Amino acid sequence: MNETMRNQKNKRRFTDGILNILTYASSAICVLLLLSIFIFIFSKGSGMLGMKLLTGDYWAKNYMTSIQEKNNHPSTYKSPEDASDDMYWSERWGVGFVDARNENNEAIVLVEAIDDASPFAHLKDESRQNKPSISAESGYLLENLSYQTTQGTTRLAGNIVSQDAKTVARLLDQDAVSINKIYFKTPGGGIRGSLLTTLYLIIISLLIALPLGIGAAIYLHEYAAKNKITSGIRSAIEMLTGVPSIIFGLMGVAVLFPLTKLAGADTTNVLLGSLTMAIILLPIIIRSCEEALAIVPQTLRDASLSLGANQSQTIFKIVLPCAVPGILSGVLLSIGRVIGESAALIYTMGTYVNDSPTLLSQGTSLAVHIYNIMSSEQPNFELACAISIVILVFVFMLNLLVKLMSRRFNKAWY
Numbered sequence: 001m002n003e004t005m006r007n008q009k010n011k012r013r014f015t016d017g018i019l020n021i022l023t024y025a026s027s028a029i030c031v032l033l034l035l036s037i038f039i040f041i042f043s044k045g046s047g048m049l050g051m052k053l054l055t056g057d058y059w060a061k062n063y064m065t066s067i068q069e070k071n072n073h074p075s076t077y078k079s080p081e082d083a084s085d086d087m088y089w090s091e092r093w094g095v096g097f098v099d100a101r102n103e104n105n106e107a108i109v110l111v112e113a114i115d116d117a118s119p120f121a122h123l124k125d126e127s128r129q130n131k132p133s134i135s136a137e138s139g140y141l142l143e144n145l146s147y148q149t150t151q152g153t154t155r156l157a158g159n160i161v162s163q164d165a166k167t168v169a170r171l172l173d174q175d176a177v178s179i180n181k182i183y184f185k186t187p188g189g190g191i192r193g194s195l196l197t198t199l200y201l202i203i204i205s206l207l208i209a210l211p212l213g214i215g216a217a218i219y220l221h222e223y224a225a226k227n228k229i230t231s232g233i234r235s236a237i238e239m240l241t242g243v244p245s246i247i248f249g250l251m252g253v254a255v256l257f258p259l260t261k262l263a264g265a266d267t268t269n270v271l272l273g274s275l276t277m278a279i280i281l282l283p284i285i286i287r288s289c290e291e292a293l294a295i296v297p298q299t300l301r302d303a304s305l306s307l308g309a310n311q312s313q314t315i316f317k318i319v320l321p322c323a324v325p326g327i328l329s330g331v332l333l334s335i336g337r338v339i340g341e342s343a344a345l346i347y348t349m350g351t352y353v354n355d356s357p358t359l360l361s362q363g364t365s366l367a368v369h370i371y372n373i374m375s376s377e378q379p380n381f382e383l384a385c386a387i388s389i390v391i392l393v394f395v396f397m398l399n400l401l402v403k404l405m406s407r408r409f410n411k412a413w414y
Contacts, residue, residue, distance in 0.1 A: 041392075045385025048189075052139065053386060056190025057355040058369075060141075063184040065123040065134065072178050077115040087112045088169035093176070094118030097142065097165035109158060109165050110187075111140040119179065126181070136184060142168065144183035147176040154180060191387055193355040197270055197363035201345075202338050204274035204359075205281055209334065212278075213285025214320075214327065220286070221293045222315050240283040249347030252276030256348075265360040273349035273365075280344060281334045288333060292326020293319060325406035332402045339391055342367040351375075366391050 077094030079087075089096040094115030102108050114120050114136055121135045142158040145168070149155055155175065157168045160183075224230045252272055257265075260272045296319050304314040342365070350362040351372045357363035364372055370387050373380045 041385045041388050044382050045387070045389050048382050048386040049389060052187070053190055054195065054390070055192050056187065058188055058190055058193060058353045059355055060188030061186040062127070063123075063134065063140075063182075063186075064126045065136075065182045065184065066126055067119045067179045067182070068122050068124060068133075071119040071122045073119075074177065075117075077118060080113050080115075083113060086165075088165045089113075090169045090172040092173050093120065093179075095120045095136070095172075097168050099165045102141075107159075107162070107164065109142045109163065109168055110138075111136050111142060111184075112138055114138070120182075123182065136182070139187050141185040141187060142182075143185050144181070145172075146180040146182075147172070148178040148180060149175045150177055158183070189383060190355075191366065191369060191390070193353060193357050194364050194366050194369040194387075195390075197349075197354070197357045198339060198365045200270050200357065200359065200363075201274050201277055201365055202335055204271070205277040205338055206331065206334060208275070208278035209281040209285055210331065213282050213330075214289050216282075216286045217289035217293060218315060218320070221290050222311070222319070237283045237286050241287065244343070245280060245341060246343040246347070248276055248280050249344035252279075252344065252348040260360070263360060268348055268350045268362055269360045270349055270357055270363045271359040273345045273363075274359075276344050276348045277338055277341065280341070281337060284333055284337060285330050288330025289323070289327050292323035292330070295326065296322045328402045328406055332398060335398060336395055339365070339395065340367055341365070342371050346371070 074092035075094070077091055079089040079091070079096065083089065083096060084098070087096040087098050095111065095118055096113040097109050098112040100108050100110045111120075123134050123136060124131045125134050144160040145157040146154060147157065155171070157163055157171050163171075220230060220233065224233075252275065253268070256272055256275045257268070259275070260269055263271065265271065300318055300322065301314055304318045305311070309317070345365055345368050349364065349368070351364060351368060352362045353369060353372055354361060354363040366387050370384045374384050
C-alpha cells in the first residue's frame with residue numbers, strides 16, 4: 001500500500017514538474033518574442049525620433065531660388081562655435097554642410113548652419129511670381145547649386161553631381177564668385193499630418209460611439225428584461241466584435257459615404273473613417289460598459305432605492321459613477337482599436353498621406369501611414385519603426401493615465 005502511494009506521489013510530482021517546465025518555457029518564449037520585437041523596433045526607429053518627425057511634413061517641398069543681386073558676392077564669415085565636427089563650413093559664403101543618408105540609403109548633402117548675414121539667408125523664391133524672400137534652413141537638401149567661377153564659367157555642385165559636403169564647401173570657397181541658382185528640398189518624412197488625422201479619428205469616433213455605447217449598456221443591464229430577445233441582442237453584439245474590419249470598411253463606403261457627400265465631401269475622407277470607426281467601436285464599448293455595470297454591488301442599488309431614489313437617479317448618480325473605472329478601460333480599448341485599425345480606414349479614408357488633413361479630405365492614420373510606406377517599392381523600415389515607437393509610447397501614456405484616473409475614482413467611492 002505504501003509502495004503504491006509512493007509511486008502515485010512520484011508520478012504526480014513528475015507530472016507537476018513537466019507542467020511547470022512547460023509553463024515556464026511558454027512564459028520565457030513569450031517574453032523573448034516580445035523583447036525581440038521591442039529591440040527590433042527601437043534599434044531601427046529610435047534614430048529617427050525627434051521633433052522634426054512629429055512636427056514635419058511627409059512630402060518634401062522644392063525651392064528653386066536665387067540670391068539677391070546686392071548680396072551675391074563672397075565675404076568672410078566665422079564658423080559657429082557650436083558647430084558639429086562633421087560640418088564643413090564655407091567661410092566665404094557663410095553656410096555649413098554635412099553628409100547624410102536618405103531613406104534609400106543614398107548619400108546626400110544637407111545644410112547644417114547659416115550665418116545671419118550670409119547670402120544664403122537672403123534668397124528669392126523663383127518658383128513664385130512675386131519672388132518672396134526666403135532663407136535656407138538647417139536640414140534642407142542641397143540638390144543643385146549653380147555658381148560662376150573666377151574664369152567666368154558656370155559649374156554645378158550638390159547632390160545632383162554626387163558631391164559630398166566637404167567638396168561643396170571647398171568649391172564655394174575656391175571657385176565661386178557669384179551664385180546663379182540654388183535648388184533646395186525640404187527633408188520630408190514627418191508624420192504631423194498622420195498624427196492630426198489620428199486625433200480627428202479618436203475624438204470624432206468617441207464622441208459618437210461613447211454616448212451610444214454607454215446608453216445601450218445601461219439599457220441592456222439595468223432596464224431590459226431577461227428574455228430571449230435581450231439574449232439575442234447580446235449575442236449579436238458579441239458577434240459584431242468578431243466581424244473583420246474590412247467588412248465595416250465596405251459598409252462605410254456603401255452606406256455612410258452619401259452622408260458625408262451631403263456635407264460637401266467628394267471623395268473618401270476623415271469624417272467617413274470616423275463614422276465607420278464609431279460603428280466598429282460600439283460593440284466594444286457596449287460589452288465593456290455592461291461588464292463594468294455588472295461588477296457594481298447590488299447592495300448599492302438596494303440602498304439607494306431604499307432611501308427613496310428612483311431607478312434613474314440610482315443608475316446615474318450611484319451605479320454609473322462606480323462603473324467609471326471599467327468604462328475608462330473600455331475607452332482605452334476603443335482608442336487602441338482606432339490607433340491600430342488599418343483595413344477599414346484604407347477603404348474609407350484612402351492611403352494618401354495628407355500633410356494638412358481636414359474632416360472632408362483624405363488622410364492617413366499612423367497605422368495606415370505605416371502600411372503606405374511599407375507597401376511602396378522601397379519600404380522604409382526605419383520610418384515605419386519610428387512611427388511604431390510613437391504608437392507604443394502614446395498607448396503606454398494613455399494606459400498610465402487611465403490607471404491613475406481609475407485609482408482616483410476607486411479612492412473616491414470605496
